[in-house]
Amino acid sequence: MRITITIEKKPGVLDPEAQAINKALSSLGFDDLQNVTMGKQITVSIDTDNKEHARYRAAKMCESLLANTAIESYTIEINEPS
Amino acid sequence: MRVAIIVFPGSNCDRDMMVAIETLTGRRPALIWHKQTNLQPVDLAVIPGGFSFGDYLRCGALAAHAPIMNALLDHAARGGAILGVCNGFQILIEAGMLPGFLTRNKELKFVCKQTSLAINSDASCEFIKSLDSSEKLQIPVAHNEGNFFADPVTLDNIESNGQVVLRYVNEDKKNSGNPNGSLNDIAGICSSNGKILGMMPHPERAMGAGHESADGKKLLQSIFEAIEA
Numbered sequence: 517m518r519i520t521i522t523i524e525k526k527p528g529v530l531d532p533e534a535q536a537i538n539k540a541l542s543s544l545g546f547d548d549l550q551n552v553t554m555g556k557q558i559t560v561s562i563d564t565d566n567k568e569h570a571r572y573r574a575a576k577m578c579e580s581l582l583a584n585t586a587i588e589s590y591t592i593e594i595n596e597p598s
Numbered sequence: 599m600r601v602a603i604i605v606f607p608g609s610n611c612d613r614d615m616m617v618a619i620e621t622l623t624g625r626r627p628a629l630i631w632h633k634q635t636n637l638q639p640v641d642l643a644v645i646p647g648g649f650s651f652g653d654y655l656r657c658g659a660l661a662a663h664a665p666i667m668n669a670l671l672d673h674a675a676r677g678g679a680i681l682g683v684c685n686g687f688q689i690l691i692e693a694g695m696l697p698g699f700l701t702r703n704k705e706l707k708f709v710c711k712q713t714s715l716a717i718n719s720d721a722s723c724e725f726i727k728s729l730d731s732s733e734k735l736q737i738p739v740a741h742n743e744g745n746f747f748a749d750p751v752t753l754d755n756i757e758s759n760g761q762v763v764l765r766y767v768n769e770d771k772k773n774s775g776n777p778n779g780s781l782n783d784i785a786g787i788c789s790s791n792g793k794i795l796g797m798m799p800h801p802e803r804a805m806g807a808g809h810e811s812a813d814g815k816k817l818l819q820s821i822f823e824a825i826e827a
Contacts, residue, residue, distance in 0.1 A: 530747045532702045532779070581663060584656060584692070587699050587747070 517562050517570045518595040521582060524555035529587045558582055567594050599822055601627035602640040604670065604686075606661045611647035611683065611802060618802040619644070622818055630666060637669035641825050642679045645670075645686030647740070647800055657700065657743045658688030667693055679725075679825050680794040684741055687786075687796035696787060696796045697756055698748035703741070704779025710740040712810055713777055713799055714769040715785055722760035723788040724824040725795050729816060734767060736811035737799035739777055739785075744798040746780040746787075753781060761787050764797055795821070 525531045531554060538552040560577065562570050571592055578590040601619050605612045612629060620626045627644070630637065637643065651660035661667075674680060674695055682690040690696045703709055719731035729735075748756060756762060764786035768775035776783045778798075786797030801814030 528749070529699075530701055530745070530779075532704050532706055532745065536706055581659065582655070584659070584699065586749075 517564055517567070519560050519562060519570055519574045520593040520595060521558045521560065521574055521578060522555055522591045522593070523558070523578070523583045523588050524553050524590075526587055526589050570594055599623040599625060599642070599826065600638075600640045601625070601642045601644060602630045602637060603627045603644045603646055604630050604632060604666055605646070606632045606648070606650035606664060606689075608650045608652055609646050609648035609685070611800065614800075614802045615644055615646045615683070618805050618814070618818060621805065622815065623822060632661065632664040632666045635665045635669060637666065637673055640673070640678070642681060642821070643670060643673055645680070645682040645689050646802075647684030647686060650685055650689065653685075653743075656692065658685060658690075658692040661685075661689045662692035662694075671695070674789075674794060677791065677793055679821070681725075681821060682794070682796040683800055683802070684739075684744070684798055687798055688743065690794060690796045695794055696789060697752050697761070698746055698784075698787065700743050700798075701745045701747050702743055703745050703777070708740075708742045709744070709777045710738070711777060712736055712738045713785065714767045714775055715764045715799060716767040717764060718760070718762050720760050721763045721788065721792075722790075723763045723792040723795060724827070725788070725792075725821040726763060726817075726824075728820045728823050734769060735764070735799075735804075735813040735817060737801055737804045737814050737817070738810070739799045740803075741778070741798055744778045744780065746782075746784040746798075748781060756784075756787060757782065759790055761790065763788050763795060764799070
């Protein structure tokens with residue numbers, strides 16, 4: 517089963533890259549810009565047909581390595597096998 | 599003085615650190631490859647600077663899970679002394695051995711320059727006790743992710759527990775002394791027991807002859823004196 521994991525900085529955590537993107541977009545004239553966040557997307561495939569198990573395993577991966585949960589949050593999206 | 603230097607793929611200050619320590623102690627530190635699972639009894643374990651595992655995922659995140667780390671955690675649990683420099687500081691944070699987080703430099707540029715450091719004489723870290731805190735240390739930094747960040751509660755705890763050991767200071771009053779936007783100008787912090795020191799500046803690059811400064815030598819000497827005391 518294919519799983520998409522998205523990792524982002526938690527609100528309030530300093531993110532100089534997102535700030536720089538925000539500034540650059542503003543200077544390009546995007547006056548309606550309200551906020552920018554930047555994160556990572558990691559795609560993993562897990563050998564299971566059980567969605568709940570896949571979600572459980574992906575969360576384990578995030579907690580043990582993929583996200584620094586002190587400053588990052590993660591979301592897990594289960595993609596149906598194609 | 600028995601010293602071990604932990605080496606990861608991508609470490610690049612391990613040999614400089616080895617030479618610096620051998621010069622001071624007369625005894626060559628052991629270089630310990632990260633795949634080893636045992637750490638012989640040592641007085642000090644050093645995690646050197648570099649780009650362990652190519653800085654992939656987050657700086658220090660992959661190294662923090664290397665096989666040697668369990669032995670290092672045991673060493674820390676026994677009250678053993680640890681010094682982490684630059685990437686070594688990032689690894690100690692990722693391993694949960696020091697609080698906070700090191701993120702991208704404020705200006706999004708790699709910074710490689712001499713810095714002036716104030717020693718916090720109130721710090722609960724024995725390693726700096728033989729240094730004159732009225733003097734500033736001149737020690738260079740070289741990093742892309744040295745911008746120390748912590749949530750307000752953590753930062754407050756670090757400050758009130760005396761865990762801030764080194765701060766960037768403005769020597770000439772013309773420029774900000776802080777090269778990376780680090781909160782409270784933090785350049786180095788210690789663990790709550792004062793035995794683990796993480797710092798972004800490279801003392802092994804300030805060893806006198808051939809270097810701009812000899813203050814790194816002073817700092818390392820002070821660490822050895824504290825351990826031997």
